[in-house]
Amino acid sequence: MAMRAWLASEDWWAVWLGLLLALLAMPAAAGFDLLGWAVTTSVWLDPTRALAPLRGNLPGVVSLGLTYLFLLAIVGLGAYAQGLNLRRFFPAFTIVFAVSYLCWFVGNFAYIAQTPDKWSSMGIDWSLGLTPEAGYIVALLAGLVIGNGFPALAGWLREAARPEWYIKTAIILLGAALGVRAAERTGLMTTVMLRGLAAIIEAYLIYWALVYFIARKYFRFSREWAAPLASGISICGVSAAIATGEAIRARPIVPIMVSSLVVVFSVVELIALPFAAQFFLWTEPLVAAAWMGLAVKTDGAAIASGAIAQSLVQARAREAGIAYADGWMLNTTTTVKIFIDVFIGIWALVLSAIWVYKIDRRPGEKVPVAAILQRFPKFVLGYFLLFLMLLSVALIWPASREPLRSATAETELFRGIFFVLTFFSIGLSANFKRLWAEGIGRLALVYLLSLFGFIIWIGLAISWIFFHGVYPG
Amino acid sequence: MQTDPEDRYLAREMSVIPYEPLLPIEKKLIVWSLILGLVLLGVLWWVTQVFFSPEVMAR
Numbered sequence: 001m002a003m004r005a006w007l008a009s010e011d012w013w014a015v016w017l018g019l020l021l022a023l024l025a026m027p028a029a030a031g032f033d034l035l036g037w038a039v040t041t042s043v044w045l046d047p048t049r050a051l052a053p054l055r056g057n058l059p060g061v062v063s064l065g066l067t068y069l070f071l072l073a074i075v076g077l078g079a080y081a082q083g084l085n086l087r088r089f090f091p092a093f094t095i096v097f098a099v100s101y102l103c104w105f106v107g108n109f110a111y112i113a114q115t116p117d118k119w120s121s122m123g124i125d126w127s128l129g130l131t132p133e134a135g136y137i138v139a140l141l142a143g144l145v146i147g148n149g150f151p152a153l154a155g156w157l158r159e160a161a162r163p164e165w166y167i168k169t170a171i172i173l174l175g176a177a178l179g180v181r182a183a184e185r186t187g188l189m190t191t192v193m194l195r196g197l198a199a200i201i202e203a204y205l206i207y208w209a210l211v212y213f214i215a216r217k218y219f220r221f222s223r224e225w226a227a228p229l230a231s232g233i234s235i236c237g238v239s240a241a242i243a244t245g246e247a248i249r250a251r252p253i254v255p256i257m258v259s260s261l262v263v264v265f266s267v268v269e270l271i272a273l274p275f276a277a278q279f280f281l282w283t284e285p286l287v288a289a290a291w292m293g294l295a296v297k298t299d300g301a302a303i304a305s306g307a308i309a310q311s312l313v314q315a316r317a318r319e320a321g322i323a324y325a326d327g328w329m330l331n332t333t334t335t336v337k338i339f340i341d342v343f344i345g346i347w348a349l350v351l352s353a354i355w356v357y358k359i360d361r362r363p364g365e366k367v368p369v370a371a372i373l374q375r376f377p378k379f380v381l382g383y384f385l386l387f388l389m390l391l392s393v394a395l396i397w398p399a400s401r402e403p404l405r406s407a408t409a410e411t412e413l414f415r416g417i418f419f420v421l422t423f424f425s426i427g428l429s430a431n432f433k434r435l436w437a438e439g440i441g442r443l444a445l446v447y448l449l450s451l452f453g454f455i456i457w458i459g460l461a462i463s464w465i466f467f468h469g470v471y472p473g
Numbered sequence: 474m475q476t477d478p479e480d481r482y483l484a485r486e487m488s489v490i491p492y493e494p495l496l497p498i499e500k501k502l503i504v505w506s507l508i509l510g511l512v513l514l515g516v517l518w519w520v521t522q523v524f525f526s527p528e529v530m531a532r
Contacts, residue, residue: 191525198517205510209503216499222490223499253486358498442487465518 010165013078015382018172020074022386025176025410029403035410038070039063043132045110045122054413068097071417078165085159092160100424101417103142107135115315131311136304136423140270143427154428161425164238167300168379170418171334175383177408177415178331179390183401188328188472195466196290196335202462203294203340204347207234211450219446223359224250227351228258229443233450235347236340237262237297239377243344246368247352249360260431261440261447266301267430273456274305278312282320285313286467287460289329293336294459300422306333307419328472334383341377 006012024034036055044050051060058066072093079089107113112134114127130137143161147154154161182189212230215221221229227248232241238259245255273296277288292305310329317324352367390408394401435444 191521194525195521198513198521201517202510202514205506205513209506209510212499213503216493216495220490220492222493225490253482257486354498354502359496437484440487462514465514466521 007081008083010082010162011168011378013082014165014168014172014379017074017078017169018382021173021414022176022411025407028410029400029407037063037066038410038413039067040413041105041108043108043110043113050105050108054410071097088159092157096157096160096421096424099142100139100420103139103424104135104420107138108132115318117318129315131315133308133311135420136308139420139423140427143424144430147428147430148432157428161428163300163422163425163429166418166422166425167303170415170422171303172379172382172386173411173415174334175386176390176411177327179387180394180401180404180408181327182391183394191470192332192335196332197339199290199294199462199466200336200339200343203459204235204343206458207455210454214450215446219442225254228255229446232258232262233447234455236344237266239341240344243348244351247348248355257443261443262297263430264432264435265447265451266297267426269296270301270305274309274312277309278316282313282316284468285324285329285472286332286470287463288313289332290336290463290467291460293333294463295456299337300426302337303334304419304423306330325472338380338383342380345373345376
């Protein structure tokens with residue numbers, strides 16, 4: 001049974017894919033380049049020169065084709081093991097990959113992406129300056145258009161539109177690069193982790209209690225609805241709502257309905273908050289990054305927000321002549337989000353104990369510890385495994401850092417691809433029409449009031465308190 | 474107008490949510506959560522400032 005879960009769950013398959021890619025990338029540190037053929041996209045004016053392999057002389061289009069076939073094979077293997085319908089998955093993944101990569105390509109157009117410090121070197125005198133990460137926004141918008149404008153097509157693509165799977169794989173890959181980067185700045189990494197931990201303890205205790213109180217007192221939700229709603233709005237969206245629903249023995253419909261709202265609102269946050277961070281917080285990059293982790297729900301949307309906020313804030317800072325070290329904002333968002341995921345289980349146990357012993361008081365019922373522990377996010381294990389392994393190697397043998405950087409360039413390349421797949425899939429999954437469904441109004445209203453009324457602002461305050469003055473510089 | 478069976482089910486569910494007054498244990502959960510949150514806010518802020526200040530950590 002346990003073995004089957006190892007092979008059949010999306011969470012575990014994120015671990016396998018992440019570790020497989022890291023395993024294939026690592027020989028590059030010793031000069032054996034196994035993934036150098038994978039495609040990269042540069043900021044372009046001439047589209048024929050945009051695509052190229054990471055290393056070597058393959059034509060860009062061939063490199064793109066190989067990358068697609070490779071991903072199709074490994075993701076298809078995971079889909080098969082999870083019992084997905086491969087006859088639907090393969091064509092759907094092909095379209096998802098093609099549209100996602102096209103969006104990434106479009107987002108790299110110089111007039112969209114190029115930052116002001118490089119305009120002259122490209123021979124242009126204006127650009128939106130959104131950085132290459134504009135491709136993520138383009139992918140999100142494309143997903144939203146298809147998801148809400150072409151529901152039949154979106155339904156067909158949904159077999160391969162799996163934002164949580166893709167983002168978890170990307171997070172695990174991020175662990176590899178972060179391990180190498182952290183070896184050079186152990187002090188900064190320690191402070192990010194400790195402050196991230198402190199921030200999420202605060203967020204849990206303050207957010208959850210407030211949302212639960214409002215939902216119960218003013219919106220008159222029953223306990224069965226209010227607890228998953230409070231977890232979904234205040235903690236980490238879908239997984240928190242499900243874990244809480246399980247902890248208090250709510251009917252399955254409750255976390256499902258909460259989750260459908262979480263996805264919609266997280267897209268709104270994903271579009272708005274990174275730009276707000278660029279405008280107001282470009283001098284406090286780690287405050288901005290932690291804010292994305294605390295305020296934006298669902299792993300996918302939060303990490304995606306961190307990636308966009310990082311590129312926007314760095315671009316704004318470069319205009320002012322400030323260069324923040326690359327990657328630390330995304331690291332901070334990811335750290336905060338991962339701690340949130342880890343604590344979901346602890347919070348679910350607390351709620352479960354209160355419900356079993358104090359509220360429901362059903363004779364003979366016990367806290368469902370095993371069921372809650374099964375919900376522990378396995379991808380966190382993969383992330384920490386890669387992070388600690390590479391950190392250890394880089395600390396013990398400092399001379400290995402440069403070769404390891406070369407190897408993690410390959411994991412980072414695939415992380416970028418999984419990111420863009422995530423953005424497109426999030427857009428596809430966000431069904432805004434649900435907001436107009438009869439009965440959802442009350443749920444949506446408490447969500448809207450809580451999220452924009454205080455969660456975003458308390459998240460900002462907590463981020464400021466713990467990350468103000470910490471610079472990745 | 475509404476055709477989705479899931480939506481119809483949700484509408485029905487929403488209309489029959491029973492009113493359940495806040496129990497004392499729920500009030501305790503809310504209040505103690507907030508008190509603990511505020512106390513820890515001070516403690517954790519002090520710990521990070523004293524032992525993990527940006528100056529110390531910016532190495």
